[in-house]
Amino acid sequence: MLINAANTLPEVFQLVFDEILLASKQPSHPFRFMSLATVRQQSPDVRYVVLRSVGDRHQLVFFSDYRTEKIAHISENPNVSVLLYHSQKMVQVRIKATAAIHRNSELALYYWNSVAQEARKAYNSSISPGTPLSQPEEAHNWPEVMGSDDFVVVEIVPSQLDVLQLNGLSHLRARFLREEDNWDMQWVAP
Numbered sequence: 001m002l003i004n005a006a007n008t009l010p011e012v013f014q015l016v017f018d019e020i021l022l023a024s025k026q027p028s029h030p031f032r033f034m035s036l037a038t039v040r041q042q043s044p045d046v047r048y049v050v051l052r053s054v055g056d057r058h059q060l061v062f063f064s065d066y067r068t069e070k071i072a073h074i075s076e077n078p079n080v081s082v083l084l085y086h087s088q089k090m091v092q093v094r095i096k097a098t099a100a101i102h103r104n105s106e107l108a109l110y111y112w113n114s115v116a117q118e119a120r121k122a123y124n125s126s127i128s129p130g131t132p133l134s135q136p137e138e139a140h141n142w143p144e145v146m147g148s149d150d151f152v153v154v155e156i157v158p159s160q161l162d163v164l165q166l167n168g169l170s171h172l173r174a175r176f177l178r179e180e181d182n183w184d185m186q187w188v189a190p
């Protein structure tokens with residue numbers, strides 16, 4: 001269990017973000033792979049991304065290739081949703097958010113410098129992600145020099161959190177709504 005009925009709502013909020021912060025530092029943490037849902041032309045699409053860091057306004061940061069569909073989706077509609085589940089602590093966190101794309105900016109270059117040389121290949125494929133291939137190996141081709149042009153940092157800024165703690169038949173559920181710099185907090189029926 002991550003939370004219990006004796007916790008205050010500010011404690012619940014803190015416990016959830018402490019766990020998310022931990023996940024950004026521990027590769028094996030269950031929150032490390034986030035399900036990220038985007039919208040394109042009113043149709044939802046979902047995939048996993050890696051949580052890389054958590055900002056001081058509770059932003060969740062992941063990296064991507066500018067040429068991927070998810071970046072086109074976010075450019076068209078910045079409303080996203082993130083889903084996390086911790087199977088040992090039996091807690092689900094649903095996040096509604098807006099996403100901001102950073103490319104060739106100070107922030108993007110700051111994170112680019114933290115990406116290991118070999119890992120830079122993930123943002124440097126010679127053939128754009130999603131391009132049809134005759135043979136799968138065609139995609140395993142990279143330039144000599146790994147540039148940061150297609151490397152993007154995406155900041156997911158949460159506006160709403162729905163936390164569900166499973167516990168036998170006594171589940172707990174809390175909802176958090178961002179209002180400017182404050183969070184409106186409310187227990188709700190599971």
Ligand SMILES: Cc1cc2nc3c(=O)[nH]c(=O)nc-3n(C[C@H](O)[C@H](O)[C@H](O)COP(=O)(O)O)c2cc1C
Nearest residue numbers: 033047048049050062063064065068069070071130
């Ligand atoms: C465990 C896991 C982690 C992933 N992490 C990322 C990531 O951090 N960034 C990313 O762009 N794609 C990541 N991917 C790949 C995406 O899920 C997706 O397949 C790819 O980016 C194309 O998605 P799109 O066409 O919706 O943009 C990950 C996939 C898996 C299975």
